[in-house]
Amino acid sequence: MENSSAIERLKRFTPLVWVMLVGNFFVRASYYMVWPFLAVILYENYGLSATEVGLLLTVSATFAVFLGFYTGNLADRFGRTKMLYTAVFVGVISFSLLAVAESLWLFATSVFLACLPRTLWDAPSKALLTEELADAKDRELALHLLYFLVNVGAALGPLYGLWAGLNGEQFSFIYTGISYIGLLLALLYFRPKLSEAQTFALQSAAQSVPKFAKWLGILRKDKVFLIVLIATTLVYLVYAQCDSSLVQYLTRAEVPELAWLISSLIIANSSVIIVCQFPLLHLMRNWRIENRLYAGGVILIISQVMMALNDVQNIWGWIAAMMVLSLSEAIMFTNINVYIDRLAPDNLKASYFGAAGLCSLGYALAPILGGLILDFYSGMMLFIIMTLVSITALGFYRIAELRPKAAAEIL
Numbered sequence: 001m002e003n004s005s006a007i008e009r010l011k012r013f014t015p016l017v018w019v020m021l022v023g024n025f026f027v028r029a030s031y032y033m034v035w036p037f038l039a040v041i042l043y044e045n046y047g048l049s050a051t052e053v054g055l056l057l058t059v060s061a062t063f064a065v066f067l068g069f070y071t072g073n074l075a076d077r078f079g080r081t082k083m084l085y086t087a088v089f090v091g092v093i094s095f096s097l098l099a100v101a102e103s104l105w106l107f108a109t110s111v112f113l114a115c116l117p118r119t120l121w122d123a124p125s126k127a128l129l130t131e132e133l134a135d136a137k138d139r140e141l142a143l144h145l146l147y148f149l150v151n152v153g154a155a156l157g158p159l160y161g162l163w164a165g166l167n168g169e170q171f172s173f174i175y176t177g178i179s180y181i182g183l184l185l186a187l188l189y190f191r192p193k194l195s196e197a198q199t200f201a202l203q204s205a206a207q208s209v210p211k212f213a214k215w216l217g218i219l220r221k222d223k224v225f226l227i228v229l230i231a232t233t234l235v236y237l238v239y240a241q242c243d244s245s246l247v248q249y250l251t252r253a254e255v256p257e258l259a260w261l262i263s264s265l266i267i268a269n270s271s272v273i274i275v276c277q278f279p280l281l282h283l284m285r286n287w288r289i290e291n292r293l294y295a296g297g298v299i300l301i302i303s304q305v306m307m308a309l310n311d312v313q314n315i316w317g318w319i320a321a322m323m324v325l326s327l328s329e330a331i332m333f334t335n336i337n338v339y340i341d342r343l344a345p346d347n348l349k350a351s352y353f354g355a356a357g358l359c360s361l362g363y364a365l366a367p368i369l370g371g372l373i374l375d376f377y378s379g380m381m382l383f384i385i386m387t388l389v390s391i392t393a394l395g396f397y398r399i400a401e402l403r404p405k406a407a408a409e410i411l
Helices: 003-011 014-045 050-078 080-100 105-115 116-132 136-163 170-189 196-207 212-221 224-240 245-252 257-283 288-308 313-344 345-374 379-402
Strands: none
Touching: 003 136, 003 245, 014 050, 014 105, 014 116, 014 136, 014 170, 050 080, 050 105, 050 116, 050 345, 080 105, 080 116, 080 170, 105 116, 116 136, 116 313, 116 345, 136 257, 136 313, 212 224, 224 288, 224 313, 224 345, 224 379, 245 257, 245 345, 245 379, 288 313, 288 379, 313 345, 345 379
16 A cells, blocks of 8 residues: 555545544543553452452453444444444443442442443444445555554553543543543534435345344354354454463562563553554555465464563563564454455444454453463463464464355355
8 A cells, every 4th residue: 555545545534434533542542541440449449359350340341242242233223323322322321420439339330331332332333434435445444543543542541541640540430431422422423414315225225134133044154254253262362361361470470570561561562553553554455364364373373482482581582572462463453354344245244343243252261261271280381372272263264265255145
């Protein structure tokens, strides 16, 4: 993608596309500005144990994953913007309640609700992005830009929270609620202005979308997509080990300057993704989507081998391995979204993106699986197993590539 063509593609982005992109940035930044302090608040203000905090967050996140599977289909049937309004409304309510809740049951309920907006927003917003942009390359750029802005927001949010002196104050959740109000106003202002003919066409298309039970039948027949879901779940399982199990491993090993190392790993991860994502997009602009995933998968395998062989006390070895992992992440995450977009029929975009949200179970299962391996074996064995899981994921992507694409035939 040449610079001039990239600029031309950006000019073709509609106002609603920019609302999706910039809105995701501000919501994610405000989310991470306060969310990392949640465990501290639950412990200091409400006296919950580590197990109780983990159970609350795990149950909430798992429910949100399965809800996204269902609401993706609802977005295709009843309208993507309606689901976006619902997501924003739940965001305003849940984070406002988090800011003012005084009892444990209300705060816990608010935590549960606060896990929902991201799930309700994710599939419809991606579907709306692809719907607003007719050209496949425009859609690809938008999905890459979306992931880029989400990472920038995740990196800047905690830094701004510390700079602003929030330091885990419960009332600071109100800032996330305000960001959702701003997003709601932007959605209302830039909502699509449709003619009667366009409205009729959208209604006709929505009527052709199968109800959830029938959609499950279609999904069962789409073997290619199911294989891609399995591969992506395994990929997420590997990446998630560095969010949970790696920290446990380093903590148990009593690595010197642990807090500095963990902060350095987070900064290295965000920095590599922010710096490398678009140069990699330019480098791979003419590559087939499958080849991009293979390249990212091979780099992921290398990162796991580096972690398996690294001496636990070698701080710079961990940082180097994290940078290699982040390079893989910069390649794979957005290209997975592009791959799903290409597999999905036009009238089922949100349904397919919602089903792809099930891959987040890889993240949900990572802490318990990683913890078991660490308890019964070792850190080296953890990353050896994750190396084998990465190889298996690449094998599933290869199987999906070799099978004929069935979605169009099914429909």
